[in-house]
Amino acid sequence: MRRSAAPARPLPRVLDLPLAAALGALQTVAYVRTEAWGLQLVCIALLAWRAASTPPGRAAGLGWAFGTAWLAAGTWWLFISMHRYGGLPAWMAVAAVAALSAFLSLYLAVALAAFAHWRSGQPWRDALLFAALWLLAELARGVIFTGFPWVASGYAQVDAPLARLAPWLGVYGIGFAAAALAAWTALALAQPERRWWGALGSAGILVTLALASPAHFTQAGATLTVTLLQGNIPQEEKFATEHQAAALEWHVSGLLAAQTDLVIAPETAVPFLPQQMPEAFWPSLKAHFAGGRTHALFGVPLGNEDAGYTNSAVGFAPGRAEYHYDKHHLVPFGEFIPYGFKWFTRLMDIPLGDFNRGLLRAPSFAVNGERVAPNICYEDLFGEELAARFDDPASAPTMFANLSNIGWFGDTVAVDQHLQISRLRALEFERPMLRATNTGATVVIDHRGRVTHQLPPYTRGVLEGRVQGRDGLTPFAWWASRFGLWPLLALALLLVLVLVLRRRMAA
Template structure:
């Protein structure tokens, strides 16, 4: 076998190992598989010439990310009406582009590793952390599929209220290196040592867990799931039927809070039939039930926003308003230089205005409900910014989403894992009202307590208990963002560089 053929074979295995890491995050979390995938990556890196390590790391990253968000193809092809080849190419190029961070991290690890277990552990964890942070924040950031989500049901989940999803990912990278070293070791002592370190790292978080928040009152909630096919959502011939269903479900609720999904009402209030919006406000202004409804707001002069309107007792003719802050590239704003690509798609897209980072909560009885829209709950550091002032911090989180763009794909399960990780980081319950799923209630320990089957039309009744107090993660990331993790990652990389083996 030629060296070229062997290299191509190892690259192909790296793609498959990256795909296994993607599978570790949905439909259920498999932390053991994520760690094993990293171990395979490191074994492959050790089997190629040092100048080719970046190629293996990049192939792993492309398999991981492509296997994670392949469902973007559905929105581009089925709803954007792009040619199939261009849709596949766009998703593949995105996966390859975002895998560059891991390719660089892998190349630096091979170049700087010392062969000493402790320095190599710190170096690899630091480089993995930096790669994930770069993907999360550079060029608008798209951290979907971060490694830590695979551990939402495992022992590493206890680290969430301390270091968040990226800290969990760094620890899992260390475990992957220990597994690889243990398997590669030829001596019994080396294997036993690796096994002991793996056990210590895997079990230590269980001793660090704890309740950082306290129980408050309990809310009854009604969560709506309209299951409107995306190609019908803005079809004006079908709009009256879907609008009628949502309105009837809203008005029928007797709970403390009823929540309708993102753009459940896909028209501006002024575009609705005369008296409809005023009637909704009057209904919720007369009784104890309050409502959060996904609806676009704004005008041509001030700009339009993807928003949630809060209607309820005491509001009069005004209403609570939450405007989405973290917008989706290509979906809600057009990155510089990509107007041509958006013009090729036949989607109701546009440039929306951003809402404030720290938005007020919606008061429902004794609770403060903090809305977020669609993939905003992917950014725990932004949600945590609302927790700096404990007196106004949300006691319950509410996500409204529409993943109908991605069909009956694994995106629903992935988004549920993301929401569960946020509840662990912040120790707050979260309710999710979505168009196609997952419509659920999650407690502050990341456990789904109430669930509606995805891809059906229905109403979910649930009860959630609000929480007050601040986790260590919410305290430091709310004040400093992800900069402390950047500092830790850079410090670890510098330490590893200084300890590197001389050529």
């Protein structure tokens, strides 16, 4: 069987790379305005259509241009942390964001080159091939070199029908489905004899998912009253000696004033090491919660020069020993220095360095029978790592708590993007997520990914709400806790292998 003719090319080749870059940047709107989820599908569809009509080399260029613009438009706020707060020259900060985006887009470049080389001309087969290669590229970006899955494609679908797949397949599975539907629509429309099958089929799948009743894999637990603190400490003041006392006083006052079951303060809400505090401070804070009914969870650095330091959350509870959670997934350049990059970090004036890693399967913080699992900063991007805590259902978390300081990135879309990430984690595990952040978004998210209580970002405030814990395992929690992301990798590789072999047998 001969390969079908390539679709017509109504646009000149010189526009290919600018068009791909424009599409990559445009689809990032859906990560903030999540009601625009269809925009992402359109952008991916156009990318698949153009890649199907070009040779592998040019298809690689399309993937690279799309991916570079996608990441640069989605993470441009890294410039602020490096330039405004790190003191890096503006040109160097711009170059660093561009270089990171360009490097991480090489995965998508390879994926589209392989798609152009192996496509068969059959829309549904080519759509599966495109989606499998897309999935491999996203897994590579999310895992290799500690992983950077920010703006993974599935996050743009958190309010879309495809979000129904979250408790089954997780964020990468949603990205796979989005790529498959977009490619199927585009490739079918490009062939007159199949023009409407792809569009009608994709629309039918989306409508079916939208109308389907949500799955119920978990059961309701106890309801807790919670207090979440948002200090809105400017980043330039957070670690400045002359401002630290005032910041500490506000957070401590909020902790002590709470009358709810649980009070949470953000990452490094206490910016001092315990040994740097007044002698009576730590014992008196601990004693306050030992004698009451309120549980406290707050961010604080721990350790010393000999043992090393950790970015941690400490929990105080009535009648129990002090609880510690040490951050496991550290931020490159902020919390650990990748090999060979000490020269780069020396150029920045950021008061962080090499931290020790905490346990992957960390115990939860018990609050009135509920098991609260802390995660710090961008740890909630790594659902497969949070899933490791579900290997024993009897001790699995019943809710999550994210302690973050997004102040490093100013008044930007990073706050909204991080909110959607937390919402998708809630969908994957059917667990509520409590977010106590420095500048936002400080919210309560229920097990359906809905924000039930929130503070306006970039304001100082105290949020009180109620949250209900959940017991039970979603399919995603079950398989990811045992196998990590290997099942998705195996699925993608198997699909590619089968489709390529079928094409060769039919040739």
